Amino acid sequence: MKSRLQILCKSSNNSDQQEIPSWIGGKNNQGELWSLPxxxxxxxxxxxxxxxxxxxxxxxxxxxxxxxxDPPRLTTKSAGRNLFQELPDCPERK
Structure with a gap:
């Protein structure tokens, strides 16, 4: 069954806010935190x-x-802009 995950933060390999994030993180339907490259x-x-x-x-x-x-990117075209730039940085992964 497909899981629907809310993205709450992003991480990049450097401090350039325009850079495509390398990781995303958030919460699942049970409120558990997750992060993925x-x-x-x-x-x-x-x-x-x-x-x-x-x-x-x-x-x-x-x-x-x-x-x-190439490779494909994640986007929020339906918002009319890239909302990934609006996301805060994720806490450091351990």
Missing amino acids: IPQAIEGMKTGKWDFFINFQGKSFEVELDQDH
């Missing part, structure tokens, strides 16, 4: 394992795969 999140979307969403200003936006890039 972007390639694993993309693979999970492709195989139907996960759907992701971002809440922003009281609205929920589905995360989609942008196939115009």
